[in-house]
Amino acid sequence: MLYFEEPVKGIDHTEATLFGYVPSNSPEIDVKRTRPTVLILPGGGYEMTSDREAEPIAIQYLAAGFNAFVLHYSCSPSTYPTQLLEVAAAMRLLHDNAVEWHVDADRIAVVGFSAGGHLAANFATSAGDDVERQYGYDPDELRPAALLLAYPVVTAGEFAHRGSFDALLGDKNKNDSSALDAVSIEKHIDAKTPPVFVWHTVTDDTVPVENTLQLIAACHAADVPVEAHLYPHGGHGLSLGTIETAWQGNPEAVEPCVQSWFSLSIDWLHRTLD
16 A cells, blocks of 8 residues: 655645555556545644544545545635645645556546535536646546535534634634625536535534535535435534544444435445446
């Protein structure tokens, strides 16, 4: 297996880090084989990137036959569009190094958790297209083939996780209605949006489930394929829902009812990407 860290240059002298987990090709199997790939964006309210939603997720996808990459993007005090452009730069790296990293560039999914889900959707939908073009990226060339979201921050409206948008936009723009509209994902889902897989708990007390409900409604209105799983209970930031990803290893943070999401996502990814 190849494991490496790759710097990702942003704007305003910021730098993110891309962590790669790439299975080695073997002449016993297929020396030229390329694989479907996931680019994972951890959550953290745009104030940090959660380790519980990073390497443990990558390892699971690696075991399922995917190349896995984790982007630890810039957080506050860095503000929009720094994070979006770092995702674009990371995606360009995947395309530019597709042969070396065994990436099938036509089968890349972006996976985002919480605020990382917002960032993933900002990149995959048309919400960030104009900004990406301003900085020399072609959003249509880099757009992923699939979008997978876990308890995502979606709306900047009534059900917003206000802390994420305050950190993303900074003091200058956090109350600017046009800036908020520009990053309110449900307003930017259109025919360019790739198929979506999303899951959430109904009892999430940090990012209300209405974020996902609005996402589903917007996808349905735009004829974007969407598979959604709503679980009856559980808090926010559950990751895999297992003891391995429980907050500080607390057994009370394990949530068995959500643990099915990962196997469901693998089935969905194979149906969507293959």
